[in-house]
Amino acid sequence: MYAVETRSLSKVYRNGLKAVDEISIKIEEGEIFGFLGPNGAGKSTTIMILTTLLKPTSGMAYVAGFDVVTQAKQVRQNIGYVQQDSTVDEYLTGRENLQLQARLNHMPKNSVNERIDEILDLVELSDRQHDAVVTYSGGMRKRLDIVGGLLHRPKVLFLDEPTLGLDIQTRYKIWDYIRKIHKEFGISIFLTTHYMEEADKLCDNISIIDHGKIKVTDSPKSLKNALGNEVVVFEVDSDLKLGDLLSELKKASLVKDVTAEGYEVTIFSPSGNQVMPKIFEIAGKLGIKIESITLTKPTLDDVFLSYTGRELREESNGYNRKKEREKMRRLRA
Ligand SMILES: Nc1ncnc2c1ncn2[C@@H]1O[C@H](COP(=O)(O)OP(=O)(O)OP(=O)(O)O)[C@@H](O)[C@H]1O
Ligand SMILES: [Mg+2]
Known part of the structure; x- marks a missing residue:
């Protein structure tokens, strides 16, 4: 029963x-x-x-x-x-x-x-x-x-x-x-x-x-895991050799996607923990300093977004919606 x-x-x-x-x-x-x-x-x-x-x-x-x-x-x-x-x-x-x-x-x-x-x-x-x-x-x-x-x-x-x-x-x-x-x-x-x-x-x-x-x-856990990707965001101290860094990272295993905006780089990966040391290694070789780094795992927010096409918290404006869709595309492994 x-x-x-x-x-x-x-x-x-x-x-x-x-x-x-x-x-x-x-x-x-x-x-x-x-x-x-x-x-x-x-x-x-x-x-x-x-x-x-x-x-x-x-x-x-x-x-x-x-x-x-x-x-x-x-x-x-x-x-x-x-x-x-x-x-x-x-x-x-x-x-x-x-x-x-x-x-x-x-x-x-x-x-x-x-x-x-x-x-x-x-x-x-x-x-x-x-x-x-x-x-x-x-x-x-x-x-x-x-x-x-x-x-x-x-x-x-x-x-x-x-x-x-x-x-x-x-x-x-x-x-x-x-x-x-x-x-x-x-x-x-x-x-x-x-x-x-x-x-x-x-x-x-x-x-x-x-x-x-x-x-x-x-289960909440399975729903989050099903999205597949984690997100690592880090900031570098200068954009000198940033292009080299990005192309090296793109070649690294477990890296699904890399984007950069100014000094901030975003990496999508099924295992952020394993990618983090590689980021330091590659940046170190190129003489690039990492100012800050964060690892974000998918939340139920992201799960909700992926099933409904919008955020649970509040109705977002057009700009955010575009950004959300982009984010979802990458989170889905
Ligand atoms: N007595 C009613 N007659 C007509 N429509 C109703 C009635 N009660 C609720 N609705 C509509 O049915 C839909 C579902 O309402 P419901 O209260 O079940 O939603 P909810 O998920 O509990 O929302 P909330 O988070 O605001 O409590 C809504 O569009 C609501 O306006
Ligand atoms: Mg209710």
């Missing part, structure tokens, strides 16, 4: 927009799976179908082995869902919010308090549990949102953009809590994000989604 399985799942909204387009995914039990895509890609729509809040237009979806349409009740019993926007009541305390949620979920009274203690402890909110949520920081609210989804011991936890709008340090902390929850409870996690680093650091597997379609599914 899969934690989540969909077959050609689609959603067409009433206005005719196909927000989810023939999505097929399989998420193993115990996996942290990520949906990585830009604004409007269809991430929340997919999550709402999987959590039974929205009916699919066509296709099938199973969560914890249950059909989201015909067995919606069983699905709901087995999932936790943390929405993109916070749903807690600011004027209640952290603990009161969880108690309210437990009542709404018809959880047996006797076990609830113990469970609340356990999960508050897990995300280090015990100290502040009797304070009104209005006094919490963004990160604390998010932690409360997340544990709210864990109250009834779900098998699959859905997190829609768990760190949206939080600063970097807080985001890192939330990742730690998500890892801790995953380890402690052994649950499967389906999360959506448009932060590359989040998908990279947290997920066993990811699907890149754009305009409702899945472009590719794999």
